[in-house]
Each structure stands twice: as structure tokens, then as C-alpha cells.
Amino acid sequence: MTDSAVTVDFCGEFHEAPKEGVLTIGREGDLEIDDNPFLHRHFLQISHEGGWWWLTNIGTTLTATVADKKGLFQAWLSPGARIPLAFEKVTVWFTAGPTTYDFDILVGNPSFTSVDHEVLLPTKSGETTVGRVAFTPDQKLLVVALCEDFLRREGAGQGQIPSSAAAADRLGWKVTKFNRKLDNVCQKLADAGIRGLHGGPGKLASNRKARLVEHALSTRMVLEEDLLLLEDPTGAES
Known part of the structure; x- marks a missing residue:
């Protein structure tokens, strides 16, 4: 992974987001999560815009929970919403039908770092x-x-x-x-x-x-x- 790269780690498989273009995550796309019919074909998207990496919910009904590795930051990503990927590592959770999934996003050159805190x-x-x-x-x-x-x-x-x-x-x-x-x-x-x-x-x-x-x-x-x-x-x- 390069200094400024963003990489998704799902089940030990790594997918690097292109700086020009997008990385699409869902039932289909660049990262195919599962053939679960409750999961959108295209659910989440990682893109680079305005000097920032962004995670966007391009689905219509499902939501995603995004948090930093220490659990100090959390966002609920509704359809149409997006957040900047500002931490060195965030985990994304979402539920489609009876199954809950999670994957990690690794940011090569993050803008912020988490501090130790007892939750x-x-x-x-x-x-x-x-x-x-x-x-x-x-x-x-x-x-x-x-x-x-x-x-x-x-x-x-x-x-x-x-x-x-x-x-x-x-x-x-x-x-x-x-x-x-x-x-x-x-x-x-x-x-x-x-x-x-x-x-x-x-x-x-x-x-x-x-x-x-x-x-x-x-x-x-x-x-x-x-x-x-x-x-x-x-x-x-x-």
C-alpha cells in the first residue's frame, strides 16, 4: 500500500481504491461481498475528491456503521450520505437480511489519529x-x-x-x-x-x-x- 493509498481488507483479501475512479462494494462490483439477495448490487463506494478519500452509501435502503479502530468515533451512514476517511483504520459494519458483515478500510496517510481511551x-x-x-x-x-x-x-x-x-x-x-x-x-x-x-x-x-x-x-x-x-x-x- 502506498503512502496515500486506501485499501479495503475483507476476509484477508485486499482491494486498493484507485485515485482516479471509484471502488464499488456490494453484491456485485470491485469488491463482491456475498451473493446475499438482501444486499444491494452496489452498496458502498470509495472515491478520491477534493484532496480527500470518501466513503459513500450509494444504496437505497441499507445503512452502515463506521468506526475508528479504538471505538472513539462512530458514524451511521444512511443512503446518500458520505464521510471522509480521515483515520488510519476504520471498520465498517452493515446488515443485509439475516447476516451482518464487516470489513476494514486502511488509510495510508490519515489526517487524524485516535488517542488511547478507556471506553x-x-x-x-x-x-x-x-x-x-x-x-x-x-x-x-x-x-x-x-x-x-x-x-x-x-x-x-x-x-x-x-x-x-x-x-x-x-x-x-x-x-x-x-x-x-x-x-x-x-x-x-x-x-x-x-x-x-x-x-x-x-x-x-x-x-x-x-x-x-x-x-x-x-x-x-x-x-x-x-x-x-x-x-x-x-x-x-x-
Whole structure:
């Protein structure tokens, strides 16, 4: 990769964006993610314009979550939106149908660099604080269960978000308890300004779970070491 190049790393395959022209990502294009019929033929695009590299959502319905490698910056890229690629590495998450994908974008000569910062702060009460939002042990456990497939996986690629029934069974909970706590988690984050998590018409449970998983992974709300919580899920307090 040259000093000013931008390269996409998906499942260990590297695709360098041309400085003249575009790199297209989707079901078809320069980077073919998957033959998933829920994925746009052309979904995301990397281009160079005005001295900046840009990531643009050229799809019509799907959104993407973009975050720096330390989880300090996050953007929700709606159809038609674009952001400059200003950090040395960002990860992109998106969900198409039942599958959630992620890939890394490496920037050869970034304009900004992230600084070290501890995102997860446990409190004396056992709650975990992420930014301005405090989660109970049960709420943290719910998020870990939803993200388990991704936390156990090495590298970028794709993963499956469990159904509410499967996640509830994994935790030894009733589905009604799981759904109630999912509502609480989503409401807390929505109150903190996180988009795509609030209930209402058109906000299906599967969509909210996908957005929650993307947010949790991109902000490092949950980490690989949190998988230990699943070894004794009954130990968490409500």
C-alpha cells in the first residue's frame, strides 16, 4: 500500500481504491461481498475528491456503521450520505437480511489519529458505563449474547445475530425477559442519541438487534474477554 493509498481488507483479501475512479462494494462490483439477495448490487463506494478519500452509501435502503479502530468515533451512514476517511483504520459494519458483515478500510496517510481511551468503566454497583450510558449486568449480558458470534470470530467477515428466542435460551431466560431487557437497552441508547434503536412503526426487533450489535462492536461496548460472562449467565444481577 502506498503512502496515500486506501485499501479495503475483507476476509484477508485486499482491494486498493484507485485515485482516479471509484471502488464499488456490494453484491456485485470491485469488491463482491456475498451473493446475499438482501444486499444491494452496489452498496458502498470509495472515491478520491477534493484532496480527500470518501466513503459513500450509494444504496437505497441499507445503512452502515463506521468506526475508528479504538471505538472513539462512530458514524451511521444512511443512503446518500458520505464521510471522509480521515483515520488510519476504520471498520465498517452493515446488515443485509439475516447476516451482518464487516470489513476494514486502511488509510495510508490519515489526517487524524485516535488517542488511547478507556471506553468501558465499571461502577461500584456492578453497572458498566459506556459514554453517558450505564448498563446493569443483565443488560451487558444481553449485548454479549447478541454479539457472541462476532466476538468469537477472528478477523473481518460475516456473522449471524441470534434470534430473540435463541439468545434467551443461551442465557437461560424466558423470551419475555429477554425482550423486556432488549427494550431497556435500546431505550437507554436512544435516549443518549444513538439512532436506529427506538421502537415504533417499521422498527422490527431484528432491525433493532442488528443496529445494537453494530453499535456495540463499533464502540467496543463488548470485548472478547466479556465472553466469560456467558459461562455463568445466571450470575448476573438484574
